[in-house]
Amino acid sequence: MWFERDRLGVHTLGLSRREQQRYITRQTVAALEQLSQGELDDLHEALRDVEVALLVDLDPEDDGIDHDEEDRFRMVAPPRSMAFPTTTADSAAAFATAFAAHVASVPQRWRLDAAAIVFEVVGRVLLPHSVREHARRRSTWALTARRRRGSRRSRRR
Template identity: 60%
Template sequence: MWFERDRRGVHSMGLDARGQRRYFAAETIAALEELPPSELDALHDVLAELEADVLVDYDPEDEAIDHTEEDRYRMVLPPTSLAFPAVTDDFAAAFTAHVESVDRRWRLDASALAFELVGTVLAPHLAEERARRSATWRLTARRRRGSRRLRRR
């Protein structure tokens, strides 16, 4: 996490699915993958709120920020010591407790990692749902077009 020199933002390193897995135990990922999509979606919402709450703690306009020091953290991956402990249930409470226990410097990164991991696990379910809705819409549109043709004749 670092503050921008223009005093307009706080940034965190985004990680792809492979990078996210470095910070979570295999048991945690397997347990998340077993959750139904509705629970994953609810957890994703809770983690979005957690990340927003963490962001409120940072003031990019704070005059005490040493931007020379901040440059050391620009585009730097969070340390692996930030890794989450193995969790197999009550993810929201466990992830929140871990994020709050992390050094303030890495708190935004920790909350973003949890949010992104759940989003990565949830993504295939969302893609399936989108495809199902799209197929339903196309089928409905065909039926409507077909019924109009019959009426016109």
């Protein structure tokens, strides 16, 4: 995480799926995949709230920010030492509690990165559910549109 010199934002380095595996174990991802779509949605929202709470505390306009020091962290991956422990829980609430506790235990410099990593991993696990839901809604909308279009034609005649 670093502050930009233009005082417009706080940034984290986005990580690919492969890079995320350095911080989240495969067992944790497998346990996440066992959750239902509703539980994954709830967990994703809870992790978003953790990330938002961290962002509220960071003020990019603070005059006490040493931008030369911040430049050392620009585009730097978080240290491997902040990797999440293997978490296998049976509910979204248990996962949220474990993830939030780990984020709080990480040094302040890397908390936002830790929250972003776990948020992205849960989003990646949730993605297939979202794609299926989007396809279902799209097909329902297309069917409804065809019905409406057909009924208009019959009314015009």
